[in-house]
Amino acid sequence: xxxxxxxxRFLAAILAAKLSIVILRLLRSGGTSLPGKLALKLHPxxxxxxxxxxxxxxxxxxxxxxxxxRIVANMMEQNRMRVVTNKSGANxxxxxxxxxxxxxxxxxxxxxxxxxxxxxxxxxxxxxxxxKPETVIVTNFFHDQLDRFGDLQTTVDKVRxxxxxxxxxxxxxNADDSLCASLGRNVSNRIIYFGMGExxxxxxxxxxxxxxxxxxxxxxxxxxxxxxxxxxxxxxxxSCGFGRPHTHVECSxxxxxxxxxxxxxxxxxxxxxxVKLALxxxxxxxxxxxxxxxxxxxxxxEKEIATALSGFxxxxxxxxxxxxxxxxxxxILVKNPTGFNxxxxxxxxxxxxxxxxxxxxxxxxxxTDVSWLWDVDFEVxxxxxxxxxxxxVSGTRAEDMAVRLKYAGxxxxxxxxxxxxxxxxSKALQKAEARESCYIxxxxxxxxxxxxxxxxxxxLKEFWK
Amino acid sequence: MYEINICHLYPDLMNLCGDRGSIIALTRxxxxxxxxxxxxxxxxxxxxxxxxYDILFIGGQNLDQSIIHDDLKKGKGKVIREAVEANKVxxxxxGGLQLxxxxxxxxxxxxxxxxxxxxxxxxxxxxRLMGNLIFECDFLxxxxxxxxxxxxxxxxxxxxxxxxxxxxxxVVTGFGLNxxxxxxxxxYKNTYCTxxxxxxxxxxxxxxxxxITLALKNRYSDFxxxxxxxxxxxxxxxxxxxxxLMGKKNF
Ligand SMILES: [Zn+2]
Numbered sequence: 001x002x003x004x005x006x007x008x009r010f011l012a013a014i015l016a017a018k019l020s021i022v023i024l025r026l027l028r029s030g031g032t033s034l035p036g037k038l039a040l041k042l043h044p045x046x047x048x049x050x051x052x053x054x055x056x057x058x059x060x061x062x063x064x065x066x067x068x069x070r071i072v073a074n075m076m077e078q079n080r081m082r083v084v085t086n087k088s089g090a091n092x093x094x095x096x097x098x099x100x101x102x103x104x105x106x107x108x109x110x111x112x113x114x115x116x117x118x119x120x121x122x123x124x125x126x127x128x129x130x131x132k133p134e135t136v137i138v139t140n141f142f143h144d145q146l147d148r149f150g151d152l153q154t155t156v157d158k159v160r161x162x163x164x165x166x167x168x169x170x171x172x173x174n175a176d177d178s179l180c181a182s183l184g185r186n187v188s189n190r191i192i193y194f195g196m197g198e199x200x201x202x203x204x205x206x207x208x209x210x211x212x213x214x215x216x217x218x219x220x221x222x223x224x225x226x227x228x229x230x231x232x233x234x235x236x237x238x239s240c241g242f243g244r245p246h247t248h249v250e251c252s253x254x255x256x257x258x259x260x261x262x263x264x265x266x267x268x269x270x271x272x273x274x275v276k277l278a279l280x281x282x283x284x285x286x287x288x289x290x291x292x293x294x295x296x297x298x299x300x301x302e303k304e305i306a307t308a309l310s311g312f313x314x315x316x317x318x319x320x321x322x323x324x325x326x327x328x329x330x331x332i333l334v335k336n337p338t339g340f341n342x343x344x345x346x347x348x349x350x351x352x353x354x355x356x357x358x359x360x361x362x363x364x365x366x367x368t369d370v371s372w373l374w375d376v377d378f379e380v381x382x383x384x385x386x387x388x389x390x391x392x393v394s395g396t397r398a399e400d401m402a403v404r405l406k407y408a409g410x411x412x413x414x415x416x417x418x419x420x421x422x423x424x425x426s427k428a429l430q431k432a433e434a435r436e437s438c439y440i441x442x443x444x445x446x447x448x449x450x451x452x453x454x455x456x457x458x459x460l461k462e463f464w465k
Numbered sequence: 466m467y468e469i470n471i472c473h474l475y476p477d478l479m480n481l482c483g484d485r486g487s488i489i490a491l492t493r494x495x496x497x498x499x500x501x502x503x504x505x506x507x508x509x510x511x512x513x514x515x516x517x518y519d520i521l522f523i524g525g526q527n528l529d530q531s532i533i534h535d536d537l538k539k540g541k542g543k544v545i546r547e548a549v550e551a552n553k554v555x556x557x558x559x560g561g562l563q564l565x566x567x568x569x570x571x572x573x574x575x576x577x578x579x580x581x582x583x584x585x586x587x588x589x590x591x592x593r594l595m596g597n598l599i600f601e602c603d604f605l606x607x608x609x610x611x612x613x614x615x616x617x618x619x620x621x622x623x624x625x626x627x628x629x630x631x632x633x634x635x636v637v638t639g640f641g642l643n644x645x646x647x648x649x650x651x652x653y654k655n656t657y658c659t660x661x662x663x664x665x666x667x668x669x670x671x672x673x674x675x676x677i678t679l680a681l682k683n684r685y686s687d688f689x690x691x692x693x694x695x696x697x698x699x700x701x702x703x704x705x706x707x708x709x710l711m712g713k714k715n716f
Contacts, residue, residue: 373664
């Protein structure tokens with residue numbers, strides 16, 4: 001009888017949530033957390049119950065969660081694993097509840113076998129034991145929106161605590177990130193480490209923003225035999241011996257690399273594949289390695305992994321291209337110094353002249369302190385001064401962005417302010433000439449607002465579909 | 466040609482929240498006036514010598530960094546105390562402010578000894594004092610400038626000043642030193658301390674120029690004043706944040 005009542009409550013919660021999803025869709029609202037909140041209210045333990053219905057993979061870390069999630073989802077779908085994923089920043093318990101409920105029938109039966117869930121690093125601790133994942137991917141740890149989470153060490157420790165509660169999960173960890181690799185110490189989990197092979201990536205010189213210069217165990221300064229970016233590289237501690245773990249999945253060669261993507265070789269146990277990756281930037285090679293590691297964990301063979309990675313095309317928020325007559329609008333989300341630096345490095349590979357528009361907001365989801373702009377190396381843009389037609393600054397903190405560009409060495413008469421997004425897009429397109437690109441680099445909430453305008457003007461499809 | 470040497474202390478350990486912006490601002494505003502600048506980083510186990518620099522910058526980080534404390538005890542603490550007394554120009558932000566004081570009391574009641582260069586002390590509070598911060602500095606006021614400084618604060622420590630140390634200004638919006646007495650920052654001789662972190666100097670050129678002027682006067686007896694620059698962008702950035710916050714008081 002008790003069982004029957006609890007089941008009834010479960011079904012009622014699902015029904016209520018499903019109803020609210022339908023209503024929100026009718027209202028054309030992209031709201032993704034409300035239905036979950038409602039269900040959690042009606043049935044506080046619903047998440048524990050829902051997670052038992054799916055084979056769960058969790059993805060956490062600072063950068064690359066969304067792209068890695070899309071790579072893995074694509075790999076699952078190509079290999080007969082039917083999967084539900086959470087999208088567009090719905091990565092707290094209410095958003096995840098909404099996601100899982102949307103994959104159930106009205107009778108509460110799962111329509112797919114797998115769930116692939118991005119989670120906030122801070123929320124991982126409480127979500128991991130409730131979601132009971134089979135596999136956990138941790139991409140990396142960088143300083144990001146510090147005003148919300150406190151220092152980086154605390155963030156890593158929260159993830160560590162979550163992992164301690166799921167000893168049966170397979171861990172997929174970035175070996176080149178000392179913070180991430182440390183999660184594999186003293187745990188009984190099966191671990192797959194991924195990383196960049198020694199000497200594969202040409203040295204980039206000094207790294208100014210080192211988020212993890214000192215050994216977590218003994219506070220000595222790490223020594224690096226090679227660095228890829230930020231604090232990622234082949235690190236070792238001269239005092240206590242903690243160092244980059246041996247990798248199972250490694251990028252063993254970069255055959256070509258340009259602004260459209262790269263050709264890379266990935267090696268692993270019984271695997272040596274060449275992958276044509278249609279995602280630009282070094283950070284996406286790491287995301288592909290995380291994806292390949294998932295393939296190994298899921299028992300796929302090298303051919304299946306290679307096909308899935310080569311067939312992947314970029315998606316939401318990372319780099320969106322819109323054709324506007326004979327010009328291209330390209331939008332890339334920026335949210336922290338490391339990611340932004342990678343975007344700038346990508347822009348440097350542009351050969352044609354272009355227009356750059358930066359839209360910086362300081363709302364809660366962007367981080368309310370815009371000081372992080374000073375940790376981005378905008379100075380490198382002076383290297384392509386002759387190829388930039390104009391800079392536009394926009395968003396609630398457009399003025400701060402203008403100051404940052406000025407102090408980076410950009411001439412103030414190259415910097416224009418336009419706070420109205422529709423005007424911003426029109427003006428940027430006018431400044432560009434035929435076959436040239438306008439790059440829009442927005443923070444999270446600015447991107448959401450700009451997308452609404454792009455949708456109206458160019459028929460961009462809605463992100464929550 | 467004038468020259469200025471800047472020392473950035475612990476850039477790899479105390480560099481939260483874009484403190485690099487203040488180094489960039491000092492550097493650029495010198496360069497734009499033809500003043501030659503050199504920036505030197507000094508970190509763990511590197512020697513610190515007061516002859517080597519004109520401006521010392523100590524950035525923000527939580528105080529609970531035992532490696533920094535050990536390093537300061539090994540000698541740098543004494544060197545900094547001497548620099549403060551010898552009228553060196555020093556800017557210390559957030560964690561740097563706390564470090565220059567006498568001690569910091571943690572939430573569990575332990576007193577962490579600091580270097581004691583300034584008569585101020587800090588008690589960890591229960592809440593984070595976080596958000597945009599605007600304060601009014603009389604020493605910067607003149608017929609062209611209202612003396613308002615804008616920054617961002619993010620600290621849980623509440624700092625109190627002893628009798629020899631003066632506040633930098635009065636809080637207009639935000640918490641300031643302790644969220645209670647309405648004051649922000651600390652000045653003693655040529656040492657300036659503040660909880661306004663990150664892009665403090667870029668957005669507040671009057672303060673930047675004040676520090677550069679003091680440093681040049683220290684080094685060149687014939688130096689009088691800096692040439693004016695066009696600060697339209699900087700002023701707009703500061704004014705926009707002031708405008709968006711007017712009327713909000715936290716303390
Ligand atoms: Zn060590």
